[in-house]
């Protein structure tokens with residue numbers, strides 16, 4: 483099997499001539515979960531870079547509206563399930579990289595439906611890895627900081643023991659085990675990204691929840707939990723940047739990287755910041771108390787020094803700037 487690292491060893495210089503910029507220009511790539519929050523932004527960027535992109539999604543939670551404007555720009559869409567190995571194998575036949583983002587992504591859903599969560603995430607990932615083995619693709623896998631559970635050490639490095647507290651985190655950890663197995667047994671190039679809290683246009687999760695509640699009633703915001711639960715928020719443009727770096731860097735295969743900014747913000751503070759960015763005044767913020775939902779983590783904070791060093795990745799967007807861009811985009 484030709485080592486894909488060598489295919490990408492050639493880096494291109496940016497217009498300034500200073501920063502190395504990896505490129506997937508003219509390469510065929512497949513994005514699973516392409517109609518989701520992250521997948522749709524990734525497809526957009528890849529097309530801008532001149533890649534030939536196939537979007538693979540069964541629209542389980544994704545929306546065709548997130549990507550339909552890209553059809554004119556050459557996006558090839560396959561509506562199919564990652565639990566269908568035959569279609570997956572055909573779809574990835576000529577591609578060099580599979581960005582594997584498709585997943586069941588809700589922690590509360592995973593606590594109520596562990597079998598379905600496991601089936602989509604683990605069997606789906608196994609199918610992706612098997613297709614990649616046959617077709618010699620590099621795989622970039624979207625893992626999660628949920629694999630750490632509630633770590634004592636913060637910022638948390640990749641070497642910290644994994645101990646998930648939710649079925650979602652458990653299924654992501656099992657996926658990571660499959661990634662490592664394929665890597666070690668078959669020499670497949672797999673990169674695992676342990677993503678903290680990504681946000682931006684079309685996102686879901688806590689910010690979506692806050693914005694929807696404030697749109698409905700701009701005078702009141704009920705926050706689930708104590709408000710002290712804290713998250714490392716990473717903006718979508720920084721997220722897309724590291725996905726592409728993981729796909730092109732010769733140093734990335736075989737590694738797991740934390741994807742977070744190294745700054746954590748509690749949810750009460752997040753609510754304050756959002757209210758300010760939305761230009762709202764005199765909003766009564768209340769807290770339900772207790773755990774926001776079963777399986778919710780307390781504090782997430784990434785030690786991102788490995789990604790900075792090995793991938794030359796540096797998050798560029800502060801939470802203040804990111805919230806402003808999200809609200810200005812009107813996509814929520």
Ligand SMILES: NC(=O)c1ccc[n+]([C@@H]2O[C@H](COP(=O)([O-])OP(=O)(O)OC[C@H]3O[C@@H](n4cnc5c(N)ncnc54)[C@H](O)[C@@H]3O)[C@@H](O)[C@H]2O)c1
Pocket residue numbers: 514515516517518519520521538539540541542543544545562563564565582583584585586587602606624625626627676677678679680681686
């Ligand atoms: N958003 C975050 O903060 C975050 C944090 C950690 C990890 N991740 C991981 O990153 C990836 C992308 O996250 P996102 O926020 O864009 O999620 P998302 O829910 O917006 O997107 C997931 C996509 O996968 C598709 N999908 C689900 N099941 C499928 C199946 N069986 N076959 C084909 N497609 C299927 C959905 O339709 C959806 O378009 C996921 O794997 C998620 O677990 C996200």
